Amino acid sequence: MTTGEGPRRGRGRPRTPGAEERILDAALAEYGEHGWSGFTMDAVARRAGVGKSTVYLRWSDKDALLTDAVASHGLELTAVDTGSLAGDLTQLALNLLRHFHGAAGWAALRITFDTASVDDRLGDFAEAVNEVHGRQVEQICLRAIERGEMAEDIPITAVTETIYGAAMVHALSERLEARADSDVEVEARARHIVAMILPGISTMPGTT
Amino acid sequence: MTTGEGPRRGRGRPRTPGAEERILDAALAEYGEHGWSGFTMDAVARRAGVGKSTVYLRWSDKDALLTDAVASHGLELTAVDTGSLAGDLTQLALNLLRHFHGAAGWAALRITFDTASVDDRLGDFAEAVNEVHGRQVEQICLRAIERGEMAEDIPITAVTETIYGAAMVHALSERLEARADSDVEVEARARHIVAMILPGISTMPGTT
Amino acid sequence: MTTGEGPRRGRGRPRTPGAEERILDAALAEYGEHGWSGFTMDAVARRAGVGKSTVYLRWSDKDALLTDAVASHGLELTAVDTGSLAGDLTQLALNLLRHFHGAAGWAALRITFDTASVDDRLGDFAEAVNEVHGRQVEQICLRAIERGEMAEDIPITAVTETIYGAAMVHALSERLEARADSDVEVEARARHIVAMILPGISTMPGTT
Amino acid sequence: MTTGEGPRRGRGRPRTPGAEERILDAALAEYGEHGWSGFTMDAVARRAGVGKSTVYLRWSDKDALLTDAVASHGLELTAVDTGSLAGDLTQLALNLLRHFHGAAGWAALRITFDTASVDDRLGDFAEAVNEVHGRQVEQICLRAIERGEMAEDIPITAVTETIYGAAMVHALSERLEARADSDVEVEARARHIVAMILPGISTMPGTT
DNA sequence: CTATAATCGAGACGGTACGTCACGTCTTGAT
DNA sequence: ATCAAGACGTGACGTACCGTCTCGATTATAG
Structure with a gap:
């Protein structure tokens, strides 16, 4: 890298x-x-x-400089471990929303799309993205499965993609509409996202 | 436009x-x-x-040319109406996965991020995106609410963002890993995504 | 050119x-x-x-620009025709001394040496130099021979080279010694140069 | 140096x-x-x-390196003393024609013009040139005057400039015209040059 | 024998100019 | 009025060289 x-x-x-x-x-x-x-x-x-x-x-x-600059500062994401699946996912969603909202996170996002569009130099960057971001959700889910909170037959990558995607698109819409959500709104959105997917992956039907 | x-x-x-x-x-x-x-x-x-x-x-x-080029070919998305919320969402997810997988859809995606990163000329493109894409999910949800399949207190934008995000990130990961999913895989992924969020928005707990 | x-x-x-x-x-x-x-x-x-x-x-x-710039403005030399060989040569020597003393003439001189050092693009510049400078002395000599003032067996190129060389080296020494000759000195030098070569090319021995 | x-x-x-x-x-x-x-x-x-x-x-x-490089190899000129003014000058002219024809002599010439075009660091190089080249002709002339062969009122620098200039311009024209004179031609040219200026500086009118 | 010190090869450093390329504008003659 | 062509002023690109600097490795004399 x-x-x-x-x-x-x-x-x-x-x-x-x-x-x-x-x-x-x-x-x-x-x-x-x-x-x-x-x-x-x-x-x-x-x-x-x-x-x-x-x-x-x-x-x-x-391009190389910009990619590297972003990779070096734009992939930082603090680990999450609150003890419950709902708590972990909510905290993760919150982190992501804030991450993509900020300059560095947004830049990283954009560069990721640019990088993915070109045939060259995919390897390193893709690895880094997977390492940093993919691993995060994997840990959360594995712990939840161990605790019996989460069904085992859920493809973890689907969970990753859904949460990341939701945060990503929210940040995108914020920018497209020149909107700047307040802290309260961001937290509400995080809860909404998790509320939406939690029942679908949880072992206990009806949880909110 | x-x-x-x-x-x-x-x-x-x-x-x-x-x-x-x-x-x-x-x-x-x-x-x-x-x-x-x-x-x-x-x-x-x-x-x-x-x-x-x-x-x-x-x-x-x-910028104007590129934006227009993308808007002219990259925003095409056939309407969906299968009669059920689950069917609509699955079909939509499938459409989206295929859309972002293709050249035009991907280009549109990339342009959207590029456009959203610059302070100028946000208006037009954002409007177009919201018009074409946002409306789609809105219709589906409104019909579902009317049919009593979906809770009324779910923010529709959250649904939009989640489904779009999931499809988007999946396409991204496909490219980053230089992978090309088969039709079967794509359909499975669409079902998984919907299965994950459907319980969270449905009025009937335990639905799959 | x-x-x-x-x-x-x-x-x-x-x-x-x-x-x-x-x-x-x-x-x-x-x-x-x-x-x-x-x-x-x-x-x-x-x-x-x-x-x-x-x-x-x-x-x-x-290089091309500089060469061309000099060629376009640095090769101007007003024609000379005073009626006598001595007069013509003296006037020519004076012109040359002044030409090489000035910025354009000196620049042309320097470029000429640079150009002559490289194998490429010799043709045009060499032609121009010969055309403008060589022809000048040829005319003077031919008229002098016609008038019977000058021996026919003198190689004209030798005359050219000697007069041009004398003026050139004088200008060079002026610069090397950071000297700036007065008008009187320049005229004296012109007369000296001609006095030195006139007896060698004249038909009348003993002329000064 | x-x-x-x-x-x-x-x-x-x-x-x-x-x-x-x-x-x-x-x-x-x-x-x-x-x-x-x-x-x-x-x-x-x-x-x-x-x-x-x-x-x-x-x-x-x-500049210092280049100047020094040229000075070290390009100012070599063997002393001349044949016993007569005509002989000395002819030999000198021959030496000069050969000197400027060669790579080192030509390089020295070019450097001299380059050096003389810049305001700085004139001192050293000018001194060297004057020392090595100017002295040569001075010796020849002083001996000739002593022998009574040469008029005393001739400015020696004019003689220097004329002989050097003639040789220099000949070498220049050789290069500009991509010509390579034979030994015979070079010797003839040396004799011509001297024949041209000898009557003008000699005490005996009519000498050839 | 050890310490000091100047020089060596290598090559990174902050600058500056090079010659190229694309932008968005313009000017032409032709349609 | 629009077209294809292509020159225009501007400004960033990535390269090359300048003269300086910093390194570790010699290679000498001085103590």
Whole structure:
């Protein structure tokens, strides 16, 4: 994911340690402020206090930098473990809604779609996405099954896709309608989503 | 959405009839082949066999053309009415999975995210998306409520977002993992999705 | 010499008429002010009030532009005809001393050496130099021979080379020593040069 | 001219003996092959098989290196003393014609013009040129005056400039016309040049 | 024999200019 | 009025080179 270790044999001046991170931060900041079409390599370099060559030594082009920047900061998602399936899913939905609402999460989302549209360089990014996001729901479900809260015949990927999709589309609609939900609204939406799918996966019919 | 009807008064040479469509097709093809950053107006014009002026006479800029191209081919979704909520939702999910799997649907999806990321020109596209997609689920739910199959206190947008989201993320994961689901798998996935949310919105607890 | 007439069939917007000259002027001015290493294509374009593309549409690269700029303005040399060989040569020497002393003449000189060092694109420039400079002395000598002032067995190219060389090296030494000769000194030098070679080519021995 | 003697006190690793020369040779070769605009420090260092620091420890910048490279190989001119003014000048002219015809002499010439075009660092190179070349003619003339062969009122610099200029322009025209004179032609040209200026500086009118 | 120190090869660094490419505008002659 | 063609001003792209710097590895003298 990061840079891919070129020819490092200890010879020559080592790459400036902090540079990688400064550039990634600058990239994310520029992207956040000016969007895709206003995202300039020169501006990133200037903001990071670095020459363009330093950037291009590490990333082959604009897309690679942006993808990496997003991957490095946009895939963070705190783990969830409240003790109950309903609690876990609600907390997860809340996290996701907030994640996709924020600049980094949204950027990551967009980049994911861009990346998935091109034949090249799929491997790394896809792996990362699956690792970080897919695993999360898997853990929750496995624990719930162990506790006997969840039916065993539910395909976990379907649960993942549904919750992620709901949060994702909600964030999308928020943006399309230039709306900014309040905290209360976000929490209500999280509860609604979980209320909708919980009966379908729970072992106890009728739970709300 | 369409063309914006410029100065049409009958005087002077009329606009070449087939041009509109040829350009839109070329735009979609170019976008599909090269993605956003490889999408150029010159290439579209060349591919469509027209001059750049012909393009710019109809669309104000790149974004407008691309948005329109997608809207013209990517928002087609046949209406659904099977007589039951479960049947409607299953058919809708199936349609969506197939829609996002295809080139036009995927392109529309990608464009939607791109469009939603920029501050400008939100209005038109958002309206279109809501019109075409939002209405669909609304109809289904209203009919179900009328039939007494669905609880009245479920926010319809939540249903929309969940179903759309599930289909969307499934298509995304298909691409990220370079997978191509068979017809049977797609149908199973549609049933799973509906099975998951149906108990949560139905008036009859325990329904499958 | 100029641009080499590309595909001109009357279609498309014609090249802006004045641009060629404005760019050449700007190039010469920039070269004069900042020298070779301070000569920038961006600066030339900015000074000429045109875009870089307009420049690169006409000249393939920096060298080509500079060569052309110099050729267009640096080869001007007013004809000479005073009626006598001594007068003609003195006037010519004076012209040359002043020509090479000035920015344009000096630039032309330098470019000539650069051009002669590379195997490519010799043809045009060499032709121009010979046309403009070689012809000049030829005329003078032919008239002198006709008048009986000059021996017929003198190779004219030797005369050319000697006079041109003398003026050239004088200008070179002026620059190397950061000296700026006065008008009187320049005239004296012109007379000295002619005095030195006139007896060698004249039919009347002992003339000064 | 040479190296500029840095801090040499005996402590620390001594400079690699052969490096100086290898770098100068590489510089001259690169200059000869690619000309000024294709002359890069990286290429010189690579060709010489040394690091860039080794180069920059010895010369402050590109110009200094190039100037020095040329000065070290391009100013060699064997002294002349045949016993007569005519003989000396003829031999000198011959030497010059051959000198400027060769790669090193031509490179030196080109560098001289380049150097003289820039405002900085004139001193050193100008001194070198004057020292090596100017002195040569001065010696010849002084001996001739002593022998009574040459008039005393002739400005020696004019003689220098004329002979040097003639040889220089001849070499230039040879290159511009992609011509390569034979030995016989070169000797004839040397005699012609001297024949042209000898009467003008000699004390004996009518001498050939 | 160890410490100090200048030099070596390599190559990353902040800059700056290069020549290319696309944008959206414009100007032409033809339809 | 619209068309195909294509030049225009603008500005970002990714590359190359400058002269500087930092590294670990020599290679000498000084103590």
